[in-house]
Amino acid sequence: MTSKPAGSRYLEDDSRAASLFNQAQTVLPGGNTRQSVWTSPRPTYAVSGQGYRVTDADGDSRIDFVNNYTSLIHGHANHRIAAAVQEQLSEGTAFGLPTPWEIELASLLAERVDSIEQVRFTNSGSEAVMMAVKVARAFTGRSRIAKFEGCYHGAYDAVEVSQAPGPDQWGPVEEPNAVPFYPGHPGVSDVTVLQFNDIENSVRLIERDADTLAAVVIDPLPQRAGLMPAEPEFLQAMRDVTRKHGILLIFDEVMSFRLAKGGVQSLLGGDPDLTTIAKIIGGGFPVGAIGGRADVLDYFSPSRTGPKLPHAGTFNGNPVTMIAGLTAMQMMTDAEYERLSQLGDRVRNEGNAMFQRLGVDWQLTGLSNMFRLHPNTRQLRNYRDAWRDADETRRANAIYHELMARGVMLTPDGMGNISTAMDDAAVDELLSALESAVHAVD
Ligand SMILES: Cc1ncc(COP(=O)(O)O)c(C=O)c1O
Known part of the structure; x- marks a missing residue:
């Protein structure tokens, strides 16, 4: 045609x-x-x-x-990504074993992003966010999270709260309502909903719930909320209040990682404990990753003694995605x-x-x-x-x-x-x- x-x-x-x-x-x-x-x-x-x-x-x-x-x-x-993938297709697409390329892509991410010491791969951004929230819970021993009204973080119950509420559901700006995303949505009252770029109210609500909060999840350039950047002083305030109370700060850079070599955090600051990444690092194939502090990600380590968070996934780190992602990122x-x-x-x-x-x-x-x-x-x-x-x-x-x-x-x-x-x-x-x-x- x-x-x-x-x-x-x-x-x-x-x-x-x-x-x-x-x-x-x-x-x-x-x-x-x-x-x-x-x-x-x-x-x-x-x-x-x-x-x-x-x-x-x-x-x-x-x-x-x-x-x-x-x-x-x-x-x-x-053509470079296609050639790299083509070569791997004839060598096997997935194994019940790790491969060298997951180490290479993880190393590239750790080299490029200041806050990333170690990396864990998933198959989508949604899964990355879900596992970041879970590991924050395991690390802190707390279960609540805080997120920002109207922000999208993929298909996981905890972060779907107040994903797309209408004006009749918002509630006061000083304390936005936690709005279910679908009938039967569990755990809605376990989420503290905050207003983006609003330092005063966000700090007050985080301090109010500090004892039970495992993490605050922020996308510094949230597309569904309008693609307005987080103000650097707002990110710094979120960093300060979370650090003060032992709450983990998770940046969701599933989309916004594409903005700069060191991610959007290298442009706007914030120094998160964990960062979720996806999209561009798969070179066109399904992917997700959680990067960040080694002492937090250690909960995923199979050889860890003491409490841990086992994490499997049939296609985690599969060689086709890893090679496509590595080729794509090396060209950036x-x-x-x-x-x-x-x-x-x-x-x-x-x-x-x-x-x-x-x-x-x-x-x-x-x-x-x-x-x-x-x-x-x-x-x-x-x-x-x-x-x-x-x-x-x-x-x-x-x-x-x-x-x-x-x-x-x-x-x-x-x-x-x-x-x-x-x-x-x-x-x-x-x-x-x-x-x-x-x-x-x-
Ligand atoms: C900020 C953010 N988080 C999470 C996700 C979910 O990623 P995925 O579609 O790979 O599950 C997206 C997808 O657009 C996103 O933009």
Whole structure:
């Protein structure tokens, strides 16, 4: 099939996407097996990707600023990663034994991130967060955790509390409600919910619950909460209060690890005890990792005497993921991080300047190589600020499809990120598509 540069054929009722979606609805609930790729009225279906472009089942090709939700830092079908994986495929894909490559990838992470002494691999970011919370409990002998309203940390009960509450559920800003994510959600009252970037209330609530808190979990650049960076003094306050009370500070850098060679903590500070990482370190394959203090991670050690936290996982550290991840990370040099960050700055600075020039109610937030589009111009510091009312939701949905029609793919909620396959031309195309899309929406 020849691919065309842009279009919206997936929205037409006689499209291949419509036919696939109809089929999908018979065997997948709602036609879906991954919430984040759902869009109304239907998604388009990917069939191939090369560099920074993805071609869909109707033959339309677009610039991919989604990069499988930030994990593809080298874009699609990178030839060096493909060659490394190909070689391993013919040598065996998984063994009931450790392999040398898990040591190499762990060493690379420990070298790059100041707060990481040792590493434990998992198969997803969700699992990494779950095991980080569990090891914090084992280490402290306490069971509660604290997390921030509206922040996403994957599919584990404890961190799903207040993941996406609506305004009628929020409660007072001084003490946000702990809101269940689904009917029957266990342990909701065992989670202290805090307001992002709010030092005074967060410190007060952490001190109130200090005796029972095992960990405070923070993503310093939380995408679902709006992609506004944590303020460095806020991270420092969280570091100080947790250290004072023997509570572990967990940074969830599953996404935000892609922002800098030493992770987002090297940009914003915070010195966490544990860091969860995933996405880019798998080189395009499923992965997760917990890095951090050796005395905490020692609870995973099979030879530890005394209390421990055994941790298995059929595909933990499998050689295909380890080799793909190692190849991908070795290609991420200081110069590449700098180049991606500059392209991200261009998107935010030139995009925001354009919105101002046009006098339209849009803005871009983010940091380094990640950005997010918001259908408003108010100051944003936390999830509540970024909450979209009905009209903003309508405009955000509309711009997603308008950008798709112009050959540019962001996530349905407006997030984008830069891959090493991209250059100034990709950013030029994004900015020009944005300019005409905002006219079409407003
Ligand atoms: C901050 C954060 N934590 C955890 C997760 C869960 O990771 P995974 O989808 O690999 O389970 C994600 C996924 O997007 C994430 O962004």
